[in-house]
Amino acid sequence: MDVYHKLKQKLADNFPDESDNESTRDRYGSAAPTSVDPAVLQREILELKEHINKNYFVYVKRLERRKERIKELEEYAQLLIKDNEMANEQIKDYEDNLEQLEGFQSQELAKVKHMLLSAETALDKETQERKRLEVLVKEASATPASITDSYDYQQLMVDHQHQLQTRDERAQLDLARETDKIRTELTEMYEAKLARLTERVQQQDLGQDERLLAISQERDALEQSLAEAETKCQVQINTTAQLEGQVTELRAALTAKSDEVASVIIERDRVKNSLLDLEITNHENQAHLGSEREKTKLDVARLVTEKETLEVALDRRDKELKAKKETFRDELAKLEQAKSQADAEIHTKTVRIHALEAENQVLQTTRNHNTQALNEAQSLLDTKEQALKTMEVRCCELTRDFEAKQNEMTQVRQISESSTQERTALKLELDVLSSNYHQLVTDFEAVSEERDSLKSSCDRLKVEIENLNQLVIDLQNEINDRDATFADKVNQSERVLNLEKSLQLAEDEINDKKNIIKVHQQKMADMKKTFQKEMRTVAAAPSESSSSSSRQSPVRRSPSLGFSGVSQDQPEDMVSMTDVNLRYLKHVIFKFFTSREYEAKHLTRALAALLHFSSDEERLLQEHLEWKMSWFGAKPKSGSGQFSLSINSTT
Numbered sequence: 001m002d003v004y005h006k007l008k009q010k011l012a013d014n015f016p017d018e019s020d021n022e023s024t025r026d027r028y029g030s031a032a033p034t035s036v037d038p039a040v041l042q043r044e045i046l047e048l049k050e051h052i053n054k055n056y057f058v059y060v061k062r063l064e065r066r067k068e069r070i071k072e073l074e075e076y077a078q079l080l081i082k083d084n085e086m087a088n089e090q091i092k093d094y095e096d097n098l099e100q101l102e103g104f105q106s107q108e109l110a111k112v113k114h115m116l117l118s119a120e121t122a123l124d125k126e127t128q129e130r131k132r133l134e135v136l137v138k139e140a141s142a143t144p145a146s147i148t149d150s151y152d153y154q155q156l157m158v159d160h161q162h163q164l165q166t167r168d169e170r171a172q173l174d175l176a177r178e179t180d181k182i183r184t185e186l187t188e189m190y191e192a193k194l195a196r197l198t199e200r201v202q203q204q205d206l207g208q209d210e211r212l213l214a215i216s217q218e219r220d221a222l223e224q225s226l227a228e229a230e231t232k233c234q235v236q237i238n239t240t241a242q243l244e245g246q247v248t249e250l251r252a253a254l255t256a257k258s259d260e261v262a263s264v265i266i267e268r269d270r271v272k273n274s275l276l277d278l279e280i281t282n283h284e285n286q287a288h289l290g291s292e293r294e295k296t297k298l299d300v301a302r303l304v305t306e307k308e309t310l311e312v313a314l315d316r317r318d319k320e321l322k323a324k325k326e327t328f329r330d331e332l333a334k335l336e337q338a339k340s341q342a343d344a345e346i347h348t349k350t351v352r353i354h355a356l357e358a359e360n361q362v363l364q365t366t367r368n369h370n371t372q373a374l375n376e377a378q379s380l381l382d383t384k385e386q387a388l389k390t391m392e393v394r395c396c397e398l399t400r401d402f403e404a405k406q407n408e409m410t411q412v413r414q415i416s417e418s419s420t421q422e423r424t425a426l427k428l429e430l431d432v433l434s435s436n437y438h439q440l441v442t443d444f445e446a447v448s449e450e451r452d453s454l455k456s457s458c459d460r461l462k463v464e465i466e467n468l469n470q471l472v473i474d475l476q477n478e479i480n481d482r483d484a485t486f487a488d489k490v491n492q493s494e495r496v497l498n499l500e501k502s503l504q505l506a507e508d509e510i511n512d513k514k515n516i517i518k519v520h521q522q523k524m525a526d527m528k529k530t531f532q533k534e535m536r537t538v539a540a541a542p543s544e545s546s547s548s549s550s551r552q553s554p555v556r557r558s559p560s561l562g563f564s565g566v567s568q569d570q571p572e573d574m575v576s577m578t579d580v581n582l583r584y585l586k587h588v589i590f591k592f593f594t595s596r597e598y599e600a601k602h603l604t605r606a607l608a609a610l611l612h613f614s615s616d617e618e619r620l621l622q623e624h625l626e627w628k629m630s631w632f633g634a635k636p637k638s639g640s641g642q643f644s645l646s647i648n649s650t651t
Contacts, residue, residue, distance in 0.1 A: 363475075381451065581610075620636060
């Protein structure tokens with residue numbers, strides 16, 4: 001009976017809705033025999049077997065249905081997992097797109113801001129520098145000393161421009177670092193979001209529908225955030241386009257300013273060249289005067305030496321020519337008197353020349369001061385004339401206003417005779433205008449008087465300048481006349497003829513030496529030209545290699561273009577140029593390694609130019625040479641690991 005009850009319970013659990021089980025339950029539920037009969041048990045077992053055989057197919061069908069239901073649920077779960085994976089992939093794509101958009105947005109905003117700031121600062125500085133350059137150009141037109149100041153200021157401006165470029169590079173580096181930092185922060189934030197999403201997906205305590213709802217809500221939120229980010233990106237793109245337009249305008253303004261600065265530099269160079277020409281002419285005049293003075297000194301020295309020789313000869317012949325002693329003494333006295341007279345004349349001429357030179361310099365200074373005063377008076381006259389014109393225009397406007405006010409007064413009197421207050425106010429206004437008019441008339445008269453005084457002063461200054469110019473011309477004519485008479489007097493003596501012969505010989509020697517100097521200068525110029533050609537070939541070698549590669553690439557792609565003739569005519573020139581460059585590079589490297597550190601330090605620039613070193617590499621090479629020369633200096637940093645630029649002795 002225990003087996004029966006167990007089977008019955010199992011069938012009831014497996015088939016709760018079956019009617020046969022209910023009938024058996026009704027039929028056998030009350031059967032609780034008191035005695036165990038084997039025949040009854042066998043009968044019950046047979047009945048149970050028959051019942052099991054009858055319900056076996058139903059049981060199998062239900063099991064198959066349940067298996068099919070389980071398979072369908074498993075397939076549905078797999079589909080849900082695939083949907084979740086696709087949603088996760090879409091979320092990742094959205095997050096990547098958001099990261100890229102935010103990165104691009106931040107980069108573009110930073111670039112535009114930096115460009116605007118740099119453009120504004122550059123524009124302000126260019127305007128300030130333009131104003132300063134205009135002031136310097138005005139000063140340079142008055143005095144030549146301001147030209148050197150403008151040149152120094154131009155050098156300062158160039159140095160300041162280099163400093164701005166370095167600051168721009170540093171700002172770009174800082175901007176790149178900040179963008180990398182923001183990018184890392186955004187990646188960490190979105191990775192945290194992704195981790196939270198994966199945790200939500202992997203939670204097993206939630207049901208399938210609840211997980212789907214959470215994922216769909218998260219996806220909707222992400223889509224909404226993505227749409228907002230796209231709108232923000234569109235707004236930022238529009239702002240960046242506007243800012244780029246402003247930047248282009250600012251760049252155009254900067255190019256215009258740079259053109260103006262270039263024109264100012266050209267004007268400065270022209271004025272500088274004119275000053276150099278003036279200095280050269282002044283130097284030549286001084287050299288000519290010095291040569292003339294030296295000639296006169298040589299003449300005096302030769303005369304003194306001849307005098308001494310004559311005195312010695314007279315002493316020797318004194319014993320032999322006692323009879324002719326008196327005659328010779330008379331001749332000697334005459335010669336001495338002539339010599340003293342010549343010395344006195346030479347001294348007076350030199351003193352006169354110095355005095356005339358001093359007077360000429362004084363006259364030139366006074367002429368410069370007078371011209372400067374005339375220019376200032378002319379500028380004041382122009383300003384006063386402009387002010388007078390403005391005052392005349394203002395007077396005309398005031399007269400028109402006065403007439404208009406008079407017309408208004410007549411109309412007001414005709415229309416509003418009863419309004420006394422308005423009439424009094426208009427009278428007051430009329431009085432004020434009339435007083436202003438009278439004041440303007442007085443100012444106009446004062447300005448006209450001042451203009452007349454300035455004109456008279458300008459005329460007086462012009463007359464003084466003309467008188468001074470005439471005085472200078474007279475003095476120059478007098479100097480020329482005296483020089484001509486002095487030359488005639490000097491040419492009459494035999495000693496002067498001898499001196500002229502010796503002077504001619506000396507001038508021939510000087511001309512020979514000048515020819516030799518010219519030959520040497522020509523050789524030096526040829527050497528400089530060859531050196532410049534070598535430097536140009538060295539500098540043009542990388543550009544020619546890049547141009548040759550760029551020329552050969554279209555020939556390879558499209559051989560029907562017809563540039564084969566140009567490429568076939570150049571190999572010999574290129575080979576010769578590369579040979580020259582290699583020989584020069586070999587010479588410089590050999591010189592660098594065989595020289596001392598102090599001498600090798602001067603060759604770093606040549607190596608940097610030939611090997612195309614960067615500024616950091618050139619600086620590192622110089623620091624390394626200084627470290628080798630120093631006693632207690634620290635070794636310069638040359639990187640670490642695979643980025644190191646040197647081989648350490650410890651490794």
